[in-house]
Amino acid sequence: MAIATPPRPARLGRLERPALTGVLVREIVNYSSYWRASTFSSTVEPTIYLLAFGFGFGSLVSEIAGYEYVEFVGTGTVATAVLFSSAFPAMFGTFVKYQFQRTYDAVLAAPVDTEELVTAEALWMAIRAGVYGCVPLVVAVFFGLDPAWGMLTVPGIAFVAGFGWACFGISVAGFASSFENFNYVVSAVLTPLFLVAGTFFPLSELPEWAQIAGELNPLHHCVELVRHAAFGWDGWTDLVRLGALVLFGLVMWRIAIYAMTRKLVD
């Protein structure tokens, strides 16, 4: 049976490649003017966490949950790097581009819809998270973590998690009416999620309710997936974790589009 190809619609569709490319090119060209600062903050910060905890704390506890502490933190801080290179730039960058540079006004006057704009911006930050997310792992390998084939999946895990966090950041910027509002989100949402992700200590030491809550933390899934990529997979559990990250990304993506449409189109 032959499958009829549907006629090409005369209308321009949703999520068109040229529109996404256009927005990405803008980001890439801009990146060429600020990549140093951005690479610096996205890699140095998690590395400092890694060194401070890995060696400072590592001298007190040599082993945790069956891993050497440096290895435990080295794999865990990948999630930190992802968070720092997606959620934060998304929050601040989106707000600046909307409010001060009015960049989005210029982009939306071109044949680009808000949905495409948000998607391309999130993809861009996800790509960066995929790259920057590997830095702590490389540093940890340098300090004695054994390389493993599974580590090749880390950029992919960081990308998926980064997409969700970027969309989270864009949503926050979309709903916020001023910079000050970000403080609430950082203190009440990001800091707790960051600390209770299993990065620096295993969640198994926490009370049961906190462990259950931890399973709702996308950052925790990212931490676990990266750890298993380095030390060995955990079958179905890891697939479920990956599924959770994908779901987080999809939900946040739609919320980000909603929030920015409200903000950009009046």
Added chain:
Amino acid sequence: MSADLAIRLRGVVKRYGSITAVDGLDLEVPVGTCVGLLGPNGAGKSTTMRLLTAQAIADEGDLEVLGYRLPEESKQARAQLGVTPQLDNLDTTLTVEQNLLVFTHLYRIGRADRRAAIARALAMANLVGRRESRVDKLSGGMRRRLLIARALVHRPRLVLLDEPTVGLDPQVRQELWALIDALRAEGTTILMSTHYIEEAQRLADTVLIMSHGSAVAAGPPAQLVAEHAGREAVEVYGPPPRLAEVETAARTAGLRTRRTGTSVSVLGVEGADGRAPEGERRPANLEDVFVLLTGEEIA
């Protein structure tokens, strides 16, 4: 839709809470013409521009741009539209060329044509020598020219210019007028908002005077002047009491007047015989019409 209209608005209403920014606006821009939207601050000019790119969605009315219905088909319209916003939104840490390059991508110009498109835009805006300069190193006039050039990379059929010369010194303004004139000569349709009367008079084939969100008059500048302000005006200077006297006298004689800060203009004096006061005679102009119809004073 009639094929010879680039823009057609019918009864368009746009509200922001209790403010009605655009209030039943009708607007027609024939293909190949330059239409000037003239109105005081807050008249709704920028809101009208944003409606045309679907960055604002109308509460009521019909909008068509280049034959596409808004907001549903606005993306197709935007592909053939060039927009210069009132507020500069260039990427200031990029060079002139990089700014244009980004827009060749956003406007989907094929790889083979990009260089030529950038070169052409640079030439039009007279920025060839500044190709490598960072935008934050440019003068205000150059930035404006770049902002316009950026809207032209894809050879749009229709260009929206929102107060293209606001805040610029007279000489830079003249440069921009030359640029807009060149566009017009190429056959590009232009909708331009301004509150500089002279700008509208110089560049626009048709002027639409906007006040409180709707059109109070529309037509070629000369026709508007003839219709609303007559042929000649007398301008009387003097201390305030004297000006008040002149106003009262002119009104009782059935003549229209308007204030110009330090003077009073008595309009339509060509047929007034002895009823016109002594003063400087001058041809009536678009400014007279603007002030009469919007009740605003021009600085």
